[in-house]
Amino acid sequence: MTANEACADEPAAGPLTGVRILSTAVNVPGPVAVARLVALGAEAVKVEPPDGDPLEAASPAWYEELSAGQQVVRLDLKDPAGRDRLEQLLAAADALITSSRARALERLGLGWEALHARHPGLCHVAVVGHPAPADDLPGHDLTYQAALGLLGSGAPGDEPRMPVVLLADLAGAERAVTEALAALLARGTTGTGSRCEVALSDAAETMAAPLRHGLTVPGGALGGGHPAYRLYAARHGHVAVACLEPHFLTRLLELLEVTDDAGDLVERLAGVFGTRTASEWEAWGREHDLPLAEVRRGERLGHLRH
Known part of the structure; x- marks a missing residue:
């Protein structure tokens, strides 16, 4: 033994x-x-x-x-x-x-x-x-x-x-x-x-x-099909936007001064999110009580521990 x-x-x-x-x-x-x-x-x-x-x-x-x-x-x-x-x-x-x-x-x-x-x-x-x-x-x-x-x-x-x-x-x-x-x-x-x-x-x-039921397939409701639940390229990096609930979506559009009318909302949001860095958008989201987060890569994960 x-x-x-x-x-x-x-x-x-x-x-x-x-x-x-x-x-x-x-x-x-x-x-x-x-x-x-x-x-x-x-x-x-x-x-x-x-x-x-x-x-x-x-x-x-x-x-x-x-x-x-x-x-x-x-x-x-x-x-x-x-x-x-x-x-x-x-x-x-x-x-x-x-x-x-x-x-x-x-x-x-x-x-x-x-x-x-x-x-x-x-x-x-x-x-x-x-x-x-x-x-x-x-x-x-x-x-x-x-x-x-x-x-x-x-x-x-x-x-x-x-x-x-x-x-x-x-x-x-x-x-x-x-x-x-x-x-x-x-x-x-x-x-x-x-x-x-x-x-x-x-x-x-x-x-x-979620995948089996079509929610997270490409273009699904949680797979990029919802304009306010998807990833956007920022000036540096990418930002995850998860303003799925109506009150979050309404506040997001009001603060960004983007109208939810006919046309490509994804394209308009992409243009706005490209004006700041992902980390700046995350800070902005916290300031305004909105679910936004920088998409971190492996080298930036250490500070998340505990």
Whole structure:
């Protein structure tokens, strides 16, 4: 067994104070879900493989953020001693979060029937790629988004692009939190634990609903078809204008002295927004209580943290 245990500061008291979470999930969805449960007051032990969580190498700062307030234990679960230590941790846990495929869990003795027989009060949230019976089908955030048409604007001739948000992973994490809370609540009534699956492909499909229903397709109501809900080129950069509600739109047009009569309103607004920089328009929007924001690039995102 290889063990590297580190305890961070105790989590703040919250509605989940006294609840103990055990997680074997690495990468993004599981750790994000556990971090949220810890923020609600739960105690958490995270079991990592001997080489650690791949997220630590890919994004050390985010890994530290997601691991804060948790006990991190590195175990070789192929070794009997590692499995014995895991069994001790399971005995003390209220909920288990996993992100391994079903056959991998079976090999570790974490299949639901065996797990429930040994720990009848334990709730298990299994984060998987696809719902059963396809839960052994491999996938990642990129493939889930690709399958749902989320890797481009959808305009003819547009090349697909890599996602800037891990939409399936983060949506799946929030769903895992909900399922964990529901399972713990039900256990308070029944006295026994339960198992639920959170399929990342299903979470991504839910997030794709605006596209599927035509709202965010090119030219859709939220896809650039509304003159006051779209992106405009500024003198420097771009500004996002989201004056969708009538009172916002009316005030925007009045302040800009633009009339909403016959003709191309988009063209008239474009002419006005081209007179100032995007950052100036954002400040102007705040001054006048209007939803405008500069479209920031990667190098300008640092100041948004916390």
